[in-house]
Amino acid sequence: MICVAIANQKGGVGKTTTAINVVTAFAAAGWRTLLIDLDPQGNASTGLGVHTPDRLRSSYEVLVDEVSLSECAQPTSIPGLDLVPSTVDLSGAEVELVGVEGRVRRLRDAIARERAYDICFIDCPPSLGLLTLNALTAADTLLVPLQCEFFALEGLSQLLQTVDQVQKRFNPDLGILGIVLTMADKRNRLSDMVGDDVRASLGKLVFDVSIPRNVRLSEAPSHGLPALVYDQGCAGSRAYVALTREMMTRLPKRKIAA
Ligand SMILES: Nc1ncnc2c1ncn2[C@@H]1O[C@H](COP(=O)(O)OP(=O)(O)OP(=O)(O)O)[C@@H](O)[C@H]1O
Ligand SMILES: [Mg+2]
Numbered sequence: 001m002i003c004v005a006i007a008n009q010k011g012g013v014g015k016t017t018t019a020i021n022v023v024t025a026f027a028a029a030g031w032r033t034l035l036i037d038l039d040p041q042g043n044a045s046t047g048l049g050v051h052t053p054d055r056l057r058s059s060y061e062v063l064v065d066e067v068s069l070s071e072c073a074q075p076t077s078i079p080g081l082d083l084v085p086s087t088v089d090l091s092g093a094e095v096e097l098v099g100v101e102g103r104v105r106r107l108r109d110a111i112a113r114e115r116a117y118d119i120c121f122i123d124c125p126p127s128l129g130l131l132t133l134n135a136l137t138a139a140d141t142l143l144v145p146l147q148c149e150f151f152a153l154e155g156l157s158q159l160l161q162t163v164d165q166v167q168k169r170f171n172p173d174l175g176i177l178g179i180v181l182t183m184a185d186k187r188n189r190l191s192d193m194v195g196d197d198v199r200a201s202l203g204k205l206v207f208d209v210s211i212p213r214n215v216r217l218s219e220a221p222s223h224g225l226p227a228l229v230y231d232q233g234c235a236g237s238r239a240y241v242a243l244t245r246e247m248m249t250r251l252p253k254r255k256i257a258a
Contacts, residue, residue: 001111001114001115001117001118001119001120002118002119002120002140002141002251002252003111003119003120003121003122003138003139003140003141004119004120004121004122004139004140004141004142004143004177005121005122005124005132005135005136005138005139005141005142005143006018006019006022006121006122006123006124006142006143006144006145007122007124007132007135007136007142007143007144007159008124008126008144008145008146008155008156008159009126009127009128009132009155009158009159010126010147010152010155011126012126012147013126013145013146013147013182013183014145014147014180014182014183014211015123015124015126015145016039016043016044016047016123016221017047017145017182017211017217017218017221017227018143018145018180018182018211018240018243019035019044019121019123020035020044020047020048020220020221020226020227021217021226021227021228021236021237021240022121022143022240022243022244022247023035023078023081023121023226024078024081024226024228024229024240025228025240025241025244026081026119026121026244027078027079027080027081028078028080028228029244029248030080031080031118031119032080032116032117032118032119033080033081033082033117033118033119033120033121034069034073034081034082034083034084034114034116034117034119034120034121035048035081035082035083035084035120035121035122035123036059036062036069036083036084036107036120036121036122036123037058037059037083037084037085037086037123038059038086038090038107038122038123038124038125038131038132038134038135039086039090039123039124039125039126039131040086040087040088040089040090040091040125041086041125042055042085042086042087042088043123043221044083044085044086044123045083045085045086046221046224047220047221047224047225047226048076048077048078048081048083048224048225048226049076049077049223049224049225050074050076050083050085050224051224052087054074054085055085055086055087056074057071057072057074057084058072058084058085058086058087058089058090059072059084059085059086059090060086060087060089060090060092060093062084062106062107062110063090063093063097063106063107063131063134064093064096064097064106066106066109066110068110068113068114069084069110069111069113069114070114070116072084073116077224077225077229078226078229082116082117090131093130093131094129094130094131097130103130103134104130104133104134104137104170105134105137105138105170106134107122107134107135107137107138108134108137108138108170108171110138111138119251122135122138122139128158128159128162132162133162133166133170136162136163136166136170136171136174137166137170137171137174138171139171139174140173140174140175140252141174141175141176141177141251141252142163142174142175142176142177143177143178143180143247144156144159144176144178144179144180145179145180145182145211146179146180146181146182146198147181147182147183148181148182148183148184148185148190148191148192148194148195148198148210149183149190149191149194150190150194152194152198153197153198153201156179163176175252176205177247177250177251178205178206178207178246178247178250179198179202179205179206179207180206180207180209180210180211180243181194181195181198181206181207181210181211182210182211183211183212183213184210184211184212184213185212185213186212191213195210207243207246207247208246209239209242209243209246210239211236211239211240211243212235212236212239214227214234214235214236214239216230216231216234216235216236216237217234217236217237227240228240228241
């Protein structure tokens, strides 16, 4: 199983939107896919139509009680896609795990025991705390959504420093799958300039496909559906399908069959 963390400590940059739509595209392509909602906000769970009363077991139990992923995963309305939902309990996990040895490796251990999926994605919260550290320690590779706005690059260097520390201390094999520009607006010169700037400084790390600003992408979660199901033909959905294709060419081959 390949494990992809979707992280950026900046809030509202499109992590969850990317997670929901990319997992849907992987599942549609026949991959047995798992999404782990590792954000106490639970937006990925809500966006997939799994509301609070239906969240029977959650990522909190995986981290704090060491319950297995398969016991916490539940099917979604998308064939081939399971979800480990999150609840607000997760916001206490960091404090509850203080002083617990190996707390950074909780998720990694759970994933190492899992055999039922081809690929697993982790939707991270907007911070670089214990939850995101667990995700980076568990992941084979990292996907970074980056919003096309003025301060985009500032936060990125901090994230890349964290990746460096995780590689040194917990997960030497952590790779960077790439950076995807989100909410790109062709009619907005600033958005264009930021895009060019990011590509100039980060080169091949940046995916060719960028995700346009598209109102259908922001409407879909209120219907509990991925945009890919809500409106398959909209520009945002088409971009996420193209991004998924590009991601597939970049995934670490050695892990695909494993
Ligand atoms: N390409 C897009 N076009 C228009 N709206 C978008 C797009 N991507 C995301 N949004 C909207 O922007 C808001 C933030 O997106 P999202 O929740 O995916 O970001 P996030 O990084 O997961 O946020 P958080 O850091 O709070 O978890 C949401 O309301 C979402 O619907
Ligand atoms: Mg989110």
